Structures are given as C-alpha cells and as structure tokens.
Amino acid sequence: MDKSIEEYFIGLFPLVHKKIFKNKKLHGQTNRILFVIADHNGKPMKYYCDKLHISKPNMTTAVNGLIEENYLKRERDENDRRQINLYITEKGMIEVKNHKKAMLETIRERLAPLTNEDQQALKEHFIGIMEILNKLEE
Numbered sequence: 001m002d003k004s005i006e007e008y009f010i011g012l013f014p015l016v017h018k019k020i021f022k023n024k025k026l027h028g029q030t031n032r033i034l035f036v037i038a039d040h041n042g043k044p045m046k047y048y049c050d051k052l053h054i055s056k057p058n059m060t061t062a063v064n065g066l067i068e069e070n071y072l073k074r075e076r077d078e079n080d081r082r083q084i085n086l087y088i089t090e091k092g093m094i095e096v097k098n099h100k101k102a103m104l105e106t107i108r109e110r111l112a113p114l115t116n117e118d119q120q121a122l123k124e125h126f127i128g129i130m131e132i133l134n135k136l137e138e
Helices: 005-020 029-039 045-052 056-068 090-111 116-133
Strands: 072-076 084-088
Touching (some): 029 056, 045 084, 084 090
Antiparallel strands (some): 072 084
C-alpha cells in the first residue's frame, strides 16, 4: 500500500534525526529558542511562544535559564514600557554560531559516504521541498 504525503512527512523528521544526528546532542528546546531569537531579535515572549509552539510557562522556564547563562537578556520596549522584549547577547550569538558549525560538521560527516550524485540529488530535493513549503502560510 502506498503511503500518503502526511505519512512521509511525519516519517521524515525522525529519519533525519536517526540517520544524521544519532548519538549527538545537537538538538533541544533551548537551542531552538536561541536560534529563533537570533533570527528575530527583540520581540516579546508571546511572539516566540507562538513561533515555536511552546507554552508560556515552559518558555519562561527555558528563557530564565538562558538569561542566567547570559545567552539572552530582557529589556523593556521603548514604545510600550509594559512590554518586555527578549534579546540575544553576544555570548548567545557565539553559542548559536558554534552550534550551527557543529551541526554542519555533523551533517557533512554523515553525508560523506554518499556519492556526489546522491548528495546533489538530496540537495535538489531539499530545495524543492523548501520552495513548496514556503508557499504555505505561517
């Protein structure tokens, strides 16, 4: 029986994790939070909760830990003093860059056994998937 697109979609992420990031600690909620704040710096907590689909209590706990480690900071919005925005610190940006570098190296190592043709085909498929998914509304 042929699988539906939904079944392939659901199976993709665990497969990527298993085949590429096995036995690696290159994932986690706090890293996702740092990556999103690095890309969308200076927004209120609710923005990041919505973007990452994380409840406010869970986000608050994670953010407090990241602030204690000096990866993030809170500042009041200049236009609305009631609103508090999150900003990534220099230490946080260094962590994001190091994490991305480690992820890229892991991916490079895991894909190395593939032929150049297989790597090119995989790249083209990812480009196609991203182009199609970018057509969807957030």
